Amino acid sequence: MTDFNDTTDHEAKADLIEIAAYKYKEGLLTRRGFLSAMAALGVLPALGSKAMAQAKEIIVVNWGGRASEVLQEVLCDTYTAETGIPVIVDGSGPSGGKIRAMVESGAVVWDLCDSGMGTALILTEQGIIQPIDYSIVDKDKVLPAAVYEYAVGNYVYSYVLAANPKMLGGNVPQTWEDVWNTKDFPGMRTFRKSVRGMLESATMAQGVPMAEVYDALGTDDGIKAAIDKFRQLRENIIVWGSGSSSQNLFLQEEVAIGNIWSTRAHLLKDQMDEGSFTASFDGGVLAPGVWVVPKGNPAGTEEVMKFIAHGQDPKLQVQWLEMIGSGPVNPQAAELVPAELQKWNPSSPENLATQIFYNDEWYAKNQVAAEEMYIDALIN
Amino acid sequence: MPRLADKYRYWFLVLPALVIMIVFYIWPLLGIWQISLTEPKAGIENYTRMFDSSAVTTSFILTFRIAILTTIGCLILGYIVAYVISNFARRAKPLMIALVLLPFWVSVLIRSFSWIVLLGRSGIVNDSLIGAGLIDSPLRLMHNEFGVVLAMIHVMLPFAVLPLMANMRGISGAYVDAARGLGASEFTAFRKVYFPQTMPGVMSGALLVFVLSLGFYITPALLGGGRVLMISEYITYQIQEFLNWGLGSALSVALLVATAIVILIAARFVNLRSALLERGS
Numbered sequence: 001m002t003d004f005n006d007t008t009d010h011e012a013k014a015d016l017i018e019i020a021a022y023k024y025k026e027g028l029l030t031r032r033g034f035l036s037a038m039a040a041l042g043v044l045p046a047l048g049s050k051a052m053a054q055a056k057e058i059i060v061v062n063w064g065g066r067a068s069e070v071l072q073e074v075l076c077d078t079y080t081a082e083t084g085i086p087v088i089v090d091g092s093g094p095s096g097g098k099i100r101a102m103v104e105s106g107a108v109v110w111d112l113c114d115s116g117m118g119t120a121l122i123l124t125e126q127g128i129i130q131p132i133d134y135s136i137v138d139k140d141k142v143l144p145a146a147v148y149e150y151a152v153g154n155y156v157y158s159y160v161l162a163a164n165p166k167m168l169g170g171n172v173p174q175t176w177e178d179v180w181n182t183k184d185f186p187g188m189r190t191f192r193k194s195v196r197g198m199l200e201s202a203t204m205a206q207g208v209p210m211a212e213v214y215d216a217l218g219t220d221d222g223i224k225a226a227i228d229k230f231r232q233l234r235e236n237i238i239v240w241g242s243g244s245s246s247q248n249l250f251l252q253e254e255v256a257i258g259n260i261w262s263t264r265a266h267l268l269k270d271q272m273d274e275g276s277f278t279a280s281f282d283g284g285v286l287a288p289g290v291w292v293v294p295k296g297n298p299a300g301t302e303e304v305m306k307f308i309a310h311g312q313d314p315k316l317q318v319q320w321l322e323m324i325g326s327g328p329v330n331p332q333a334a335e336l337v338p339a340e341l342q343k344w345n346p347s348s349p350e351n352l353a354t355q356i357f358y359n360d361e362w363y364a365k366n367q368v369a370a371e372e373m374y375i376d377a378l379i380n
Numbered sequence: 381m382p383r384l385a386d387k388y389r390y391w392f393l394v395l396p397a398l399v400i401m402i403v404f405y406i407w408p409l410l411g412i413w414q415i416s417l418t419e420p421k422a423g424i425e426n427y428t429r430m431f432d433s434s435a436v437t438t439s440f441i442l443t444f445r446i447a448i449l450t451t452i453g454c455l456i457l458g459y460i461v462a463y464v465i466s467n468f469a470r471r472a473k474p475l476m477i478a479l480v481l482l483p484f485w486v487s488v489l490i491r492s493f494s495w496i497v498l499l500g501r502s503g504i505v506n507d508s509l510i511g512a513g514l515i516d517s518p519l520r521l522m523h524n525e526f527g528v529v530l531a532m533i534h535v536m537l538p539f540a541v542l543p544l545m546a547n548m549r550g551i552s553g554a555y556v557d558a559a560r561g562l563g564a565s566e567f568t569a570f571r572k573v574y575f576p577q578t579m580p581g582v583m584s585g586a587l588l589v590f591v592l593s594l595g596f597y598i599t600p601a602l603l604g605g606g607r608v609l610m611i612s613e614y615i616t617y618q619i620q621e622f623l624n625w626g627l628g629s630a631l632s633v634a635l636l637v638a639t640a641i642v643i644l645i646a647a648r649f650v651n652l653r654s655a656l657l658e659r660g661s
Binding site for chain 1: 433434435438439442496500501502503523601605606607608609614617619620621622623624625
């Protein structure tokens with residue numbers, strides 16, 4: 001309950017900052033007007049941190065909930081212990097829109113944001129974020145597919161096939177083809193309210209081999225075919241908008257099958273009764289979370305890069321996995337993972353072999369058009 | 381001269397509200413209009429894209445359908461409640477009014493979540509029905525239009541009851557008594573004498589509920605299961621997920637225009653001034 005209140009409060013505040021920052025950007029508020037609006041909202045001390053740069057604290061922003069606590073405990077507090085520099089986690093959700101509004105308003109409060117590649121690509125294009133300094137951050141400690149000029153992998157997660165065997169009479173779908181087979185596997189399914197990680201599964205459900213998924217999706221016909229799969233299945237679909245909602249759908253037994261994040265599957269395996277939850281990385285889509293640094297961040301570039309490098313420690317990354325199921329992005333971490341967690345580690349060598357890597361170039365090119373077709377298939 | 385000063389004095393009274401409206405509502409609104417015509421590039425591309433998209437069309441139709449169903453539901457239930465409170469409740473009246481107002485004290489979010497608890501697959505309603513042996517497998521009560529409309533009627537109900545009550549309070553019982561005295565049956569007296577007098581209340585309640593429903597977000601987002609995508613959710617989706625401010629803004633302008641058209645059409649049939657401004661008098 002306190003968790004809930006806490007989140008709402010952050011949200012509300014960040015939202016107000018966002019609105020004011022946006023007005024400022026549009027020239028609807030003068031800088032002075034903007035600062036006094038911030039003062040009225042009681043957020044000026046935070047914004048003033050640029051003026052008080054000597055304070056040298058790092059504000060790391062992620063998406064709230066348990067992940068914020070874990071981030072604070074595993075990465076931030078250990079960094080503070082080592083360097084004496086305070087690192088504070090803000091769980092208010094660094095959406096691309098918020099980062100952009102903040103940078104364009106010139107009132108940057110955040111130093112480091114937990115983002116995704118899709119957002120990072122857009123922000124790179126718009127000139128909102130800084131390049132990663134690979135003389136400080138070690139390229140070798142990141143899966144090669146998660147190294148980018150303006151963003152660097154911080155953990156990985158997968159889109160996995162989750163199911164509740166109890167609701168299916170013990171019959172567990174093994175492949176995406178099974179997921180589309182409503183005769184043998186009756187019940188509701190959940191897919192994300194976005195094509196991310198979803199079109200891939202619909203393509204595999206047509207019998208396309210894993211390695212050729214993005215080739216198939218590279219053509220208009222391929223996209224259409226995948227979208228049509230959702231049109232066929234839609235009477236059996238409830239979509240999840242947030243990770244927690246996918247988790248709830250399983251907990252409340254609203255759905256029997258789903259394509260959800262491995263991080264949520266990791267939580268569900270402990271929360272659901274014995275024998276009522278399984279998840280398979282076979283045919284999964286592995287995606288990296290990435291760090292991005294807003295331009296003009298208050299703590300300065302170097303300070304933040306050092307913090308990112310600190311987070312590359314494989315031991316710390318294994319702790320993340322243990323606590324919330326985020327897979328280590330550092331390949332050296334796999335061998336440190338305890339045996340019972342190996343099968344839940346998205347980046348274990350075994351699981352890497354059965355998954356494809358999220359192709360953000362495909363998304364940059366096709367996502368917007370595909371999303372529209374996806375919504376159309378679900379509602380029209 | 382003193383008259384003029386009086387006139388200005390009224391303006392001073394409304395000035396703070398006016399300034400707040402202009403700075404925090406009209407101005408940003410114009411900003412939204414501007415974005416819809418300038419992002420990602422100048423022109424009406426956002427609008428042509430919007431009209432070409434069948435998803436947007438479906439979403440608009442769905443939004444209006446849900447708003448209409450919600451309005452009808454609220455009017456029927458709200459009329460009965462307001463009628464009972466105004467004409468029959470005596471000692472219980474304050475309690476009943478409090479019960480109508482009570483939902484305002486609880487966040488819409490919480491009320492929507494409680495519907496999830498009620499309507500879920502293993503929710504209270506389904507569990508009781510199965511327990512009573514009435515059904516074998518759970519009914520689908522939410523994650524569809526039914527659930528959304530049901531919960532929205534619940535959320536919007538006070539907005540129908542309050543204007544109706546205000547209107548009914550101003551209706552003298554003498555008219556119905558007179559009709560009854562002249563030999564009209566109870567039903568005829570209600571239909572021909574009482575009901576026409578409540579039309580302003582019905583209209584203002586209907587408009588209020590309908591317009592609020594058009595832009596409603598939380599309840600459909602929580603109970604719709606993603607397949608009941610009302611236009612406000614679609615806007616959020618464009619802006620938050622895709623940073624597509626242009627199309628998102630164009631959609632919100634379209635919603636505003638559509639709402640304005642509804643009010644204009646309504647104005648042809650009802651006297652808005654009496655429906656909205658002079659209720660209860």
